[in-house]
Amino acid sequence: MLKLYNTLSRSKEDFIPIIPGKVSMYSCGPTVYNYQHIGNFRTFFFEDILYRVLRYNGYKVKYVMNITDVGHLVSDQDEGEDKMEKSAKLLGRSVWELAEFYTGVFYRDRDLLNILPPDVYTKATDYIKEQIEMVKCLDDKGFTYKTSDGIYFDTSLLKDYGKLARLDIEGLQEGARIEFSAEKKNITDFALWKFSPENEKRQMEWESPWGKGFPGWHIECSAMSKAVLGNHFDIHCGGIDHVPIHHTNEIAQSEACNGEKFVNYWLHGEFLDMGNEKMSKSSGKFVTLQTLIDRGYSPMDYRYFLLTAHYKKKQKFSFDALDSAKNGYNNLKSRILAMKISSDGIRDATAQQREDLKKSFIEKINDDLNMPEAMSVIWETVKDSSLNSAEKLELIYDFDKVTGLGLEKLEKDSDNAEVPDEIIKLAESRAEAKAKKDFKTADEIRVKVREMGYEISDSKDGFDIKKL
RNA sequence: GGUGUGGUACCCAAGUGGCUUAAGGGGAAAGUCUGCAAAACUUUUAUUCGACAGUUCGAAUCUGUCCCACACCUCCA
Structure with a gap:
């Protein structure tokens, strides 16, 4: 039985899909106004593991990831400039070129890390019509109000607003340091549709029933997941930072519009702890996969590194820690290579032992994706003195469908x-x-x-x- | 100010009441092998889980107090 930690209930739950044998899953993908840093990839890696574990369990998974190429403002609270437009202005390129460029880099890095692509990528700009329709739906149901700069969602109309994050709204107001838009009725209200500034021509803008403008950031995920997966689906995942604002608002929009439960299981990946190295993109200083490559690491060293920590815990990143992962991965590879030379056959006599190891591995990955423990089973298998090389390899190749370390394809370096x-x-x-x-x-x-x-x-x- | 998370060996990191007299990896050390090394193989490396009380037949795991670190409530995966 697969168990997953659900942020909604703050507890580990048995995973039961809506339709037996099938899983619908959505994850918040990259905002392509800049490079993805290694922290971003920790989250995409976690989602990859989730996807692989679901498939390993025999589920037929429909996995959707969005590409945010518009409308993500500098602040999640809808203040400030559009990240895409800002970045484009800085580089003197069109936002469309920019989005295409960074999307390409994202795909490349994803492949280098052996992260499986989802079944569907949804680009925010390809779903403008759906987003407008959803805003209209909310408008019709009376959840919105208009200010001078956009159409806003009135969060006070939902009595369970903030249930995912268990928000203490009163506490938020007290400690708020953000510039509070005077026209917003509640601090937690957020934009569904933003009007284009009158004095400025935006590169990305569309006609809508409320005038020329662009969608708010949160609406894209609600609209696109609805378009591809329907009103109600199994799993939604993303980074831990999305809990208080982005996912909270997605739930508000989707449930208000659709009138039914949005998502059954919410999973969130913790941050990579860079110590003194701040990783926020806005600071302009962050470590990318290319940084690691330039320093002599292979992207797969980083994948191995990520496998050594549980996704729900902060993982301390340091080049020392990456070195030890690299060494560990190298040692594992050379052991695998050494085994490949052997011409042993699989023996019936060891069936029980092999069965036990496999059971143990499955138990670990199904216990809320406990990859550190799963890695420990892989090492146990490698070192097991009762099994021969062929038997070990058979098991390890099977396990590697989840870990994705490319062990089966491994060849001796020339x-x-x-x-x-x-x-x-x-x-x-x-x-x-x-x-x-x-x-x-x-x-x-x-x-x-x-x-x-x-x-x-x-x-x-x-x-x-x-x-x- | 509010909210939350975490403190496990030299480092990274599992484990959340008895299966653990605390996984796994890295590092280090010793041995086998070797002319010597390297590699490989074998072995060793926390009687202890931030501190102190308490609950319990039994605690790293539960409770309380304290100390420390970090994150969020601006942005971030």
Whole structure:
């Protein structure tokens, strides 16, 4: 039985889909006005694990992710400039070009991290009509009011507003530091449709029953999930930061308009803790996947790193921690490679042991996606002395459908091809010296080669050269 | 001011009442192997879970108090 932690109930629940055997799932994707940083990818990774675990459990999953290419203001509370327009202005490009560019980078990074694409990507600008219709629906039902800058949702009309975040509305007002729009009736009210500024031509704007403008950020997820998955679906996920505002508002809009429960299970991924390194995009300073690549890490090192912590807990990022993940991943890979050489067969006699390991793995992933424990089962499998290589590999390849470390496709690095002739010659002369028992010369050559960036190591049939 | 989360070995990180005399990885150390190394293999590395009280037959896990760190209530995945 798959158990998932539901933010709505603040507890781990048995997962029971609306339609047996099928799962409908929506996750809040990237806002493509800038690069995604490694913190963003922690969330996309968590969603990938969720998707994989659902599929591993045999569910037929319809997974939708949105691409926000319009309307996400600098503040979630609908203050400030549109992030897309602001960023475009800064770079002197059109917002459309910008969105396309950053979407492309997002896809590339996603693939490098072996994150599976969803079944459907929905771009906010492709669903303007649906968003307008939803605002109209709310308007018709009397949930809206108009101010000088847009159509707003009146949150005081819902008695359970804020149930997801368990908001203490009174407390919010007391501690609020935001510039409170005087025209807003309640601090928690938010824009459904924003009017284009009169003195300014926006690059992205559309006609609507309320005049030229653009949709508020929250409405896109409500409208697009409705369009693709219907009024009521199984799982909605995203980053933990979306609980108090974005997801709270999605629930308000969707339930007010549709008149039925919106989502059964809300799952939220915790943040990556960068220590002193602030990761907010607005500060302009953040670590991207490319930063890691430039520093000599493979994107998959980062994936392995993410697998070592539970998604609901803050994970401390540091280059030391990433180093240890990289080493761990390398060790795992070399063990797998060593096993691949073997020509063992699967034995009936070990069926029980293999069954036990598999059961244990499933138990871990189904316990609210406990990947650190699942990784521990993988290591147990690797080190199990009662199983032969073929048996271990069969299990590990199966487990890797969830972990996504690319272990089945793993091939021995063709490092030797890149070793310069000069180094090979030195290695050969070292072998000669060794044969003559001239160990002093042999050691000198090894040191010299090491200084040149290569490591010579002896093997049964001669030597190996590895780039350092 | 309000709200919330967390403090587990040198580092990362599971575990939330007995199966754990606390997973797993990294690191470190020792041994086997080796001319010596490297790799590989084997072994070791928290009687202890921020502190102090308490509940219990039994607690890292529950309760209370305190200390510390962080996050959110602006933006952020």
